[in-house]
Amino acid sequence: MSAVSHRTRLTVVPSYRIAVGRGLSILAALNIVAITLTAMGRSPVELAGLIVRSTVGSRFGIEDLALFMTPLMLTGAAVWVGIRVNLWNIGAEGQLYAGATAATAIGLFTNWPTLVALPSMIVAGMLAGAAWIFVPAAARAWLGVSEIVTSLLLNFVASLLVYYLATGPWADRVTGALASTERLHTAFPELWGAVHLGFILALATVIGLGIGLAKSRFGYETAVCGSNPQAAHYAGIGVAPRILAVLLLSGALAGLAGVFEVAGTVHRLQGGLANNYGYLGIVVALLARGSCLALIPAALLMALILDTGIVLQTTQISSSAVLAITGLLVLAIAAGDELAAYVRVNRT
Amino acid sequence: MADVSHTPNAPPRHLPAGTPPILELVNIAKYFPGVIANEHVSLNVFPGEIHALLGENGAGKSTLMNVVTGLYQPDAGEIIIDGYGTTFPAPDAAISAGIGMVHQHFRLVPRFTVAENLHLGWSETPKRLSAKDIEGRAKELSARFGLPVRPSAIVSSLSAGEQQRVEILRVLSRGARLLILDEPTAVLSPVEVDELFSGLRRFRSEGGAVIIISHKLDEIMALADRVSVLRQGRLVGTHHVADVTPDSLVTEMIGRPVALATSYPRQVPVLEVGKAELLSLQQVTVRDNAGVVRLENVSLSLRPGEILGIAGVTGNGQPELAEVLTGLKDPESGTIFLNGKAVNRADPAMFAHAGVGHVPEDRLKRALMPGLSVAENMALREYDRPPIGGKFGFSMPQARKFAQMLADKAGVKLPGTQVQIRGLSGGNQQRLVLEREIRIASHVLVASYPSRGLDIGAISAMRDMLARARDAGVAVVLMSEDLDEIFALSDRIAVLYAGRLMGIMARADADRDSIGALMSGRSLSEAA
Numbered sequence: 069m070s071a072v073s074h075r076t077r078l079t080v081v082p083s084y085r086i087a088v089g090r091g092l093s094i095l096a097a098l099n100i101v102a103i104t105l106t107a108m109g110r111s112p113v114e115l116a117g118l119i120v121r122s123t124v125g126s127r128f129g130i131e132d133l134a135l136f137m138t139p140l141m142l143t144g145a146a147v148w149v150g151i152r153v154n155l156w157n158i159g160a161e162g163q164l165y166a167g168a169t170a171a172t173a174i175g176l177f178t179n180w181p182t183l184v185a186l187p188s189m190i191v192a193g194m195l196a197g198a199a200w201i202f203v204p205a206a207a208r209a210w211l212g213v214s215e216i217v218t219s220l221l222l223n224f225v226a227s228l229l230v231y232y233l234a235t236g237p238w239a240d241r242v243t244g245a246l247a248s249t250e251r252l253h254t255a256f257p258e259l260w261g262a263v264h265l266g267f268i269l270a271l272a273t274v275i276g277l278g279i280g281l282a283k284s285r286f287g288y289e290t291a292v293c294g295s296n297p298q299a300a301h302y303a304g305i306g307v308a309p310r311i312l313a314v315l316l317l318s319g320a321l322a323g324l325a326g327v328f329e330v331a332g333t334v335h336r337l338q339g340g341l342a343n344n345y346g347y348l349g350i351v352v353a354l355l356a357r358g359s360c361l362a363l364i365p366a367a368l369l370m371a372l373i374l375d376t377g378i379v380l381q382t383t384q385i386s387s388s389a390v391l392a393i394t395g396l397l398v399l400a401i402a403a404g405d406e407l408a409a410y411v412r413v414n415r416t
Numbered sequence: 417m418a419d420v421s422h423t424p425n426a427p428p429r430h431l432p433a434g435t436p437p438i439l440e441l442v443n444i445a446k447y448f449p450g451v452i453a454n455e456h457v458s459l460n461v462f463p464g465e466i467h468a469l470l471g472e473n474g475a476g477k478s479t480l481m482n483v484v485t486g487l488y489q490p491d492a493g494e495i496i497i498d499g500y501g502t503t504f505p506a507p508d509a510a511i512s513a514g515i516g517m518v519h520q521h522f523r524l525v526p527r528f529t530v531a532e533n534l535h536l537g538w539s540e541t542p543k544r545l546s547a548k549d550i551e552g553r554a555k556e557l558s559a560r561f562g563l564p565v566r567p568s569a570i571v572s573s574l575s576a577g578e579q580q581r582v583e584i585l586r587v588l589s590r591g592a593r594l595l596i597l598d599e600p601t602a603v604l605s606p607v608e609v610d611e612l613f614s615g616l617r618r619f620r621s622e623g624g625a626v627i628i629i630s631h632k633l634d635e636i637m638a639l640a641d642r643v644s645v646l647r648q649g650r651l652v653g654t655h656h657v658a659d660v661t662p663d664s665l666v667t668e669m670i671g672r673p674v675a676l677a678t679s680y681p682r683q684v685p686v687l688e689v690g691k692a693e694l695l696s697l698q699q700v701t702v703r704d705n706a707g708v709v710r711l712e713n714v715s716l717s718l719r720p721g722e723i724l725g726i727a728g729v730t731g732n733g734q735p736e737l738a739e740v741l742t743g744l745k746d747p748e749s750g751t752i753f754l755n756g757k758a759v760n761r762a763d764p765a766m767f768a769h770a771g772v773g774h775v776p777e778d779r780l781k782r783a784l785m786p787g788l789s790v791a792e793n794m795a796l797r798e799y800d801r802p803p804i805g806g807k808f809g810f811s812m813p814q815a816r817k818f819a820q821m822l823a824d825k826a827g828v829k830l831p832g833t834q835v836q837i838r839g840l841s842g843g844n845q846q847r848l849v850l851e852r853e854i855r856i857a858s859h860v861l862v863a864s865y866p867s868r869g870l871d872i873g874a875i876s877a878m879r880d881m882l883a884r885a886r887d888a889g890v891a892v893v894l895m896s897e898d899l900d901e902i903f904a905l906s907d908r909i910a911v912l913y914a915g916r917l918m919g920i921m922a923r924a925d926a927d928r929d930s931i932g933a934l935m936s937g938r939s940l941s942e943a944a
Binding site: 282283284285286287288289291292295296298299301302303304305 | 743744763764765766767768769774776781782783784785786787788792795796797799800805806807808809810811812
């Protein structure tokens with residue numbers, strides 16, 4: 069009858085539609101990037117070849133991807149456990165710093181054997197990450213203060229504290245490196261080139277988290293609290309303690325990212341260590357939607373973008389290109405997810 | 417029996433013989449995966465007619481109306497408007513063809529004024545507007561259609577009846593000639609129902625057509641000209657209301673005669689009542705968050721194997737009484753005794769573990785997680801014990817099995833246990849909640865308005881369930897706005913008025929007049 073075919077919105081979108089939608093979205097975003105590069109007088113084909121060669125096309129590139137993925141999987145998981153119950157931890161950046169600082173303290177001021185030092189770093193880092201979100205979490209649980217604002221603001225506090233430590237009391241007096249501590253005495257063992265044990269542990273954490281939440285009473289109770297706090301109260305589930313627990317878990321995951329980053333990849337506590345991993349974790353979590361395991365490919369995609377940015381920088385393209393490409397991609401994927409929910413009305 | 421009066425194509429008798437229908441549905445079918453929602457549905461609606469649509473929960477009424485309003489596309493069949501075959505690719509096409517729907521849950525913006533709501537998304541809304549202009553226009557509309565509204569009032573401050581008038585006015589102002597109302601009286605007080613009906617009759621006398629979906633047979637008998645009955649997605653009959661009786665309609669709707677029993681005699685001998693007091697309140701007073709007293713000095717006790725009916729006009733303290741009885745709310749003063757022990761702090765988990773079940777008034781808001789699956793919702797009361805879970809674990813496969821078992825028992829056909837519960841009809845949600853709560857209510861069951869949204873077959877099943885629980889020794893509290901229901905089931909009847917208990921009497925000593933007097937706030941001596 070009418071020229072435009074009509075569509076209706078599905079309430080439950082099958083995952084193959086999401087997959088197709090996202091494939092098309094990524095293609096569209098890449099095309100826009102290519103057009104922009106052409107307009108700048110660059111050859112997109114040449115640049116694409118360079119990017120592929122220096123990321124997935126080379127040993128170093130793949131190592132780099134794994135190193136980027138390690139913190140991204142964990143900050144992604146940190147944000148994801150919150151979103152699952154309607155809580156938004158925007159402070160993964162700060163909790164990552166807190167975890168890294170705790171690990172650094174052990175790495176700089178003890179001479180424990182590796183088998184003792186590494187587990188202690190993990191425990192201390194997770195506790196520090198949880199401690200860094202404790203006040204926002206408790207305020208959210210019992211006073212209803214928005215965790216979005218409070219967790220965000222603590223990022224700046226954490227970042228400045230790390231700058232203070234790295235330039236002040238913990239500054240490297242031996243080599244005189246700027247805004248950095250000495251090299252830690254202990255490191256996560258390297259398994260494959262620069263890829264260290266942290267990568268495997270991060271993978272295992274994400275997989276364990278997914279299975280654990282699906283098969284535990286804690287996972288069920290927090291899902292109820294997130295979906296309808298009134299129904300949780302009705303069923304005798306205390307909402308406030310569970311909000312606190314979920315946010316502390318979220319902080320601990322981000323803290324763990326900091327441990328791996330400082331004791332596995334960078335080996336020194338530096339200003340700017342977090343490298344926006346906390347904020348990019350939000351993107352990773354959003355890309356993963358409802359599934360914890362999907363955090364892994366989402367982190368891989370994000371790692372690819374970060375790597376692409378570095379490659380582009382070597383060809384004199386501004387480092388802000390990474391942010392622009394990330395934004396473009398997220399926008400395209402959000403639109404793709406939405407459009408995937410619409411099906412053409414079949415008329416007979 | 418039914419077929420004799422089945423007259424699908426004849427206009428109502430007060431209309432001239434040759435009147436052309438405004439809407440004709442021919443052999444409409446709509447299928448969902450694994451479900452026949454509608455099949456072979458043919459129906460005429462004439463201008464100047466009020467046409468009732470009747471059917472059980474899940475009989476396909478809502479699907480059919482979604483087809484008529486352009487929300488769904490029929491998989492087969494034709495929609496004919498004023499003699500011309502049409503398709504409605506989207507709801508706006510149905511609106512411009514003069515079909516307007518008033519949904520059960522109002523689609524108004526609560527924070528906007530009445531005038532703003534009326535002008536939302538309307539092509540005739542002036543491009544530049546001021547509050548004064550649109551309020552003036554709203555006043556005109558209100559006068560033109562004879563539906564009194566206050567244009568400057570904020571919608572959230574209005575009563576349900578007033579909101580409904582705004583909704584109807586909005587539909588009519590867009591030129592609707594066919595008005596579809598889904599359970600319009602469910603949320604209205606009796607006075608508001610009368611106002612609504614006189615408004616609809618005026619609309620009819622001006623040549624408008626009305627389709628009204630209702631479970632309430634007496635309303636259909638009083639208001640409608642013709643009635644169509646759907647069963648399992650198929651049209652089983654269209655009749656002039658004068659040719660049918662409520663009983664024949666029920667038989668046609670359910671496929672067998674169902675009469676709601678007027679009493680539920682015990683199947684087992686009465687237990688020794690009075691000895692054990694499972695749950696009792698002593699001089700309990702409750703204030704809401706705004707500090708208003710909602711319950712005042714209420715004392716009552718629940719006895720095993722007995723149904724206590726709570727009569728009263730809605731909003732006289734019923735939700736607060738249910739909350740106090742189930743550990744959801746701490747009283748401001750007074751004491752709650754659970755199994756003989758005073759309760760210091762409200763703890764719903766403690767009450768649930770002591771065998772207190774609760775079917776709350778607003779099940780979607782309070783008893784269900786709309787965004788979670790049926791399996792997760794059904795597990796809510798038993799997730800902490802085997803087989804579903806334990807101290808730490810939770811098994812989704814077991815939860816799904818459990819949910820399927822509850823659904824089978826409740827007679828609810830599920831499209832799957834992994835679907836979101838918000839996708840089920842209100843009646844099916846209610847049946848599932850009832851089944852879930854009766855399972856854990858080993859001692860006390862507090863049921864607030866359990867028949868809301870249920871069709872007559874489901875109400876009958878629900879009442880049987882309550883009676884069986886009583887026979888098993890459970891103390892049942894039944895809050896209902898339906899006095900027939902209270903009288904049919906209760907052993908004792910209490911009346912709530914303005915938060916005070918006006919008296920508790922044995923069923924044998926109670927009569928409608930005295931209960932009615934208490935409900936309006938007069939004491940028995942005044943009534944006498």
